[in-house]
Amino acid sequence: MIKLDALFPSPRPRRQAIRAEGGPTGPGEGQVTRKNAPHPSPLPGLGGSQSGERGRLRLILSIGSPVALLLLWQVVTALKLFPPEVLVSPAAVVAAFGEIIASGELQRHLSESLTRLGWGFGFGATFGLAFGVALALSKTVERIFGPTFQALRQVPVLAFIPMLILLLGIDEVFKVVIIAKAAFFPVALAAYDSIKGLPKSHFEVAALYKTPWWVLVGRILIPATLPNILAGARLSLTRAWLVLVAAELIVADSGLGQMMEMGRQMFRLDIVMVGVIVAGVIGFGLDRLFQLIQAHALRWKAA
Amino acid sequence: MDYVSPATLTASTKPTGSLTLKGIRKQFQFKDRELKVLSGFDLNINPGEFVSIVGPSGCGKSTLLRLIAGLDDSYEGVITLDGQRVAGTSLERGLVFQDHRLFPWMTLEQNVALALTNRPLSKAAKAKLVAEHIALVGLKGFEKAWPHQLSGGMAQRAAIARALVNEPKVLLLDEPFGALDALTRVHLQTELQRIWLSSGATMIMITHDVEEAIYLGDRVVVMQANPGRIVHTVDVGLSHPRDRASPVLHRLKDEILAELTNPPVEASSVVPLRKDQDQ
Numbered sequence: 123m124i125k126l127d128a129l130f131p132s133p134r135p136r137r138q139a140i141r142a143e144g145g146p147t148g149p150g151e152g153q154v155t156r157k158n159a160p161h162p163s164p165l166p167g168l169g170g171s172q173s174g175e176r177g178r179l180r181l182i183l184s185i186g187s188p189v190a191l192l193l194l195w196q197v198v199t200a201l202k203l204f205p206p207e208v209l210v211s212p213a214a215v216v217a218a219f220g221e222i223i224a225s226g227e228l229q230r231h232l233s234e235s236l237t238r239l240g241w242g243f244g245f246g247a248t249f250g251l252a253f254g255v256a257l258a259l260s261k262t263v264e265r266i267f268g269p270t271f272q273a274l275r276q277v278p279v280l281a282f283i284p285m286l287i288l289l290l291g292i293d294e295v296f297k298v299v300i301i302a303k304a305a306f307f308p309v310a311l312a313a314y315d316s317i318k319g320l321p322k323s324h325f326e327v328a329a330l331y332k333t334p335w336w337v338l339v340g341r342i343l344i345p346a347t348l349p350n351i352l353a354g355a356r357l358s359l360t361r362a363w364l365v366l367v368a369a370e371l372i373v374a375d376s377g378l379g380q381m382m383e384m385g386r387q388m389f390r391l392d393i394v395m396v397g398v399i400v401a402g403v404i405g406f407g408l409d410r411l412f413q414l415i416q417a418h419a420l421r422w423k424a425a
Numbered sequence: 426m427d428y429v430s431p432a433t434l435t436a437s438t439k440p441t442g443s444l445t446l447k448g449i450r451k452q453f454q455f456k457d458r459e460l461k462v463l464s465g466f467d468l469n470i471n472p473g474e475f476v477s478i479v480g481p482s483g484c485g486k487s488t489l490l491r492l493i494a495g496l497d498d499s500y501e502g503v504i505t506l507d508g509q510r511v512a513g514t515s516l517e518r519g520l521v522f523q524d525h526r527l528f529p530w531m532t533l534e535q536n537v538a539l540a541l542t543n544r545p546l547s548k549a550a551k552a553k554l555v556a557e558h559i560a561l562v563g564l565k566g567f568e569k570a571w572p573h574q575l576s577g578g579m580a581q582r583a584a585i586a587r588a589l590v591n592e593p594k595v596l597l598l599d600e601p602f603g604a605l606d607a608l609t610r611v612h613l614q615t616e617l618q619r620i621w622l623s624s625g626a627t628m629i630m631i632t633h634d635v636e637e638a639i640y641l642g643d644r645v646v647v648m649q650a651n652p653g654r655i656v657h658t659v660d661v662g663l664s665h666p667r668d669r670a671s672p673v674l675h676r677l678k679d680e681i682l683a684e685l686t687n688p689p690v691e692a693s694s695v696v697p698l699r700k701d702q703d704q
Contacts (some may be wrong), residue, residue, distance in 0.1 A: 326496055327526050329514045331591070332543040341539065345530040422530040424573035 138211035169373050210392040215399070218392035227381065232400065235366060235377040238294070242301025243362045247355050250306040254313025273306040283372060292373040297366070304365040305358040312354025349420055356412045363405045378404075441507050442627035443595035444470040444493070449502035461652035462488050466502070466644065468655065472594075475621055475628045475665075477642030479635055481685065485653025486631040490597045493629070494520040506594060516543065519588035519626075523600040525580040527572040527587070533559065534568040537587045557601065558586040561620060578609040582616070589624055590669055596621075598630040602637065611669075614640055618666055635681050639674050640667060649680055655683060 192212060198204070199211040210218075222228040256263045257271065279300060290296040324346060328338045370379025378397055385393030449466035452459045470476050478486050491497045493504055494625040495514040504511040506518065527536045537555045544551070559568055562582040572580055581601055588596055601617075602610040614637055621628050621641075632638050638645045639661055647657040659681065663673055 322523075323524075323526055324528075327528075329496060330494065330520055330588075331540040332514060332516060333539065334543060337539070337542045341531070342528060345528070348530075420530075421572045422573070424529075 178265070184392075207389065208391060210395055213394045215395045218390070218397075219396045222381075222393065222396065228396070228400070231376055231378050231381040232404070235370065236404075238297050238377065239362055239366050240302060242298045242366065243305045243359055245298065246302030246362065247309045247358050248307025249302070250309030250354075250358065251313050251351065253306070254310035255317060258314045258317035271283070271310070275311070279304045279361075283369065286322060287373060292375075296372065297369055297377075300369050301362045301366050305362040308354045308357040308361060309351065310354075312350045312357075313347070316350035317343075320346055320351075349423070352412075352416045352419060356409065356416065359412055360405065360409055363408060367401050428592065441657035442472040443507055444468075444595055444627060444629075445503075445505045446470075446489075446493070447503045447505075449489070449492065449500060449504065451485065451492065451497075451500040463500070464652035466655060468608065470627060470629065471628055473625055475630070475641055475643045476646060477644070478631045478646045478648060479633065479638045479681065479685065480648030480653070481650050482633075483653075484648040484650035486648060487599055490520065490599050490631055490654070493595070494518055494597055497521075516591040517594045518597065518612050519593035519595070519599045520597045521581075521588045521590065521599065524604045525572070525577075525584040527580055527583055528541050529572050532569050532571060532643070533564060533575070533583050536572070536583060537590050540587045554590055554592075559583075561589065561623065562586040563616065575607075577605050578613055579695055581605065581613065585617070585620065589620070589626070592624075593626060595625075595627045595629065595646065598628060600631055603633060610637070612635070615666075617641060622665055636674075636677050639677050639681070640669060645677070645681065647684060657681075668673045693703070 196212050199206065199209055203209075206214075219228075253267075253271075257267060258264075282303065283300065286296055286299060320343065324342050325338075327333075328342055333342070366377070367379045367382075370377040371383050371414060372379075374383075375379040378401055382394045382397035385391065385397065429677065446466055446468045449463050452461050454460075466485075466489065468476075478489070480486055488497070492500050493511065495511055495518065509623040511518070527533070528539070531539065534555055537558060538551060541551045541554060546554070556568075559565060562585050564579060564582055564586065567575065567579065572583070575583065585596075585601070598617075602613050605613065618632075618641055630638070630641060635645075639659075642661055645659040645661060646655055647659065648654065649656045657661075659677060661673070661677060663671060667674070
């Protein structure tokens with residue numbers, strides 16, 4: 123898999139400027155700060171020629187593997203190692219892409235899928251967060267639901283599909299539930315772990331300054347658990363997208379997965395291939411978007 | 426730098442910050458064994474005094490500070506501040522830990538201001554206090570910096586600013602410079618002396634560094650472990666600000682180090698490991 127972080131250089135400028143200026147006074151601290159600063163230039167990352175070149179090199183390296191994959195695909199189809207109806211050529215896929223965009227089919231399926239994702243992820247992540255918090259805060263909740271929670275999260279989401287179809291049918295509710303289930307566990311687990319892992323020192327500092335409880339929660343505990351919870355939510359989103367496409371492949375009357383399934387049934391593997399690529403690009407885009415949100419929310423973290 | 430002598434400070438302000446510890450006993454339960462951490466600790470600290478406490482690891486120094494700070498209420502004995510019995514934490518007693526404990530998601534300014542959330546002051550008054558104390562520790566210009574952008578020494582200054590922003594009567598320092606390199610430490614000791622002189626607060630500092638203890642302390646309390654107790658109190662008897670090169674400081678340092686490294690041992694309790702190692 124492509125390393126996502128490598129595709130784009132870090133969105134936030136590395137703030138080393140303050141360190142590089144040295145401590146306010148005194149030789150001792152000045153030396154320490156200068157030693158800590160990795161770059162000699164006053165504002166590194168904001169366009170030194172060195173970092174620009176390195177960024178370009180990184181971009182080339184990360185674009186390399188998709189381009190190589192594309193080339194391989196082109197070569198294999200040109201050599202006709204497989205029947206052209208089975209392994210369609212890149213050109214045919216581009217043509218199919220144009221075709222279903224012009225007919226509005228792709229947009230329709232995609233908006234169906236993304237709407238489902240929104241509802242499913244929204245419900246799943248919200249309930250997951252609430253459940254994880256409750257599980258961490260209450261011994262009773264932990265005793266009652268803990269083992270069930272730990273066991274259920276080991277069951278693959280797709281294993282629930284046959285049963286859920288019987289219970290809920292194949293309408294929207296079913297799909298939203300399946301996605302919500304996929305999104306629920308990573309967030310719940312992250313919330314639980316990060317609350318359980320809160321260091322005693324945070325509470326001691328709050329006690330020393332007689333911090334009111336709402337300030338303790340809002341300005342200390344929530345920010346302290348946020349990095350883990352956001353990481354969990356990001357994982358949830360990726361999982362939800364994977365499960366959504368898979369579920370649509372199995373049962374749906376619309377959506378990206380359904381479009382691919384129809385393509386398969388009509389032996390239009392070019393359309394299937396478009397679906398594969400769109401699923402990959404959308405998944406990548408969502409993850410990248412989330413990463414940007416994460417980077418903004420956690421901008422206080424060391425680079 | 427303008428130094429304010431403690432005499433003028435105590436004359437202009439009410440003499441507050443007098444701390445009394447009487448018969449402090451503290452034990453931990455450790456696998457059905459009672460571990461005596463402190464046994465009968467008595468100490469009177471005058472308003473505005475700087476007391477250093479040195480002693481080996483496990484002699485209960487840090488526990489003692491936690492009791493004074495009010496982070497731990499299960500002990501025997503009485504701790505009073507200006508005649509009032511200490512119960513729980515209070516803005517009158519500040520504490521600086523060895524690790525700076527700044528919150529990484531708050532800027533320096535926000536970290537210092539957090540200490541003021543429970544004070545019924547106007548926004549402007551709070552901002553003024555924060556700015557004053559950041560300036561006091563020499564971090565002016567770094568108000569908007571995140572903790573990860575500060576060096577270890579700067580972060581510890583920030584922690585001192587946060588502890589002082591409530592203008593506590595007593596500031597407790599638990600090995601505040603223990604994690605810093607030698608050069609930064611010396612520098613911050615000088616700074617702490619200046620801060621102490623200008624704030625007028627009573628300060629109690631725990632340290633492993635005997636030189637630091639003598640350089641800063643009006644008195645140095647020497648403790649021993651098992652159980653934790655005071656073995657010796659040294660009056661340094663030099664006025665502040667002090668000269669590091671003073672022969673008095675060096676003599677005291679040698680004395681205390683000798684005491685800490687060669688505790689008086691009863692001859693009968695020494696059992697040689699092997700006979701042939703005897704001299």
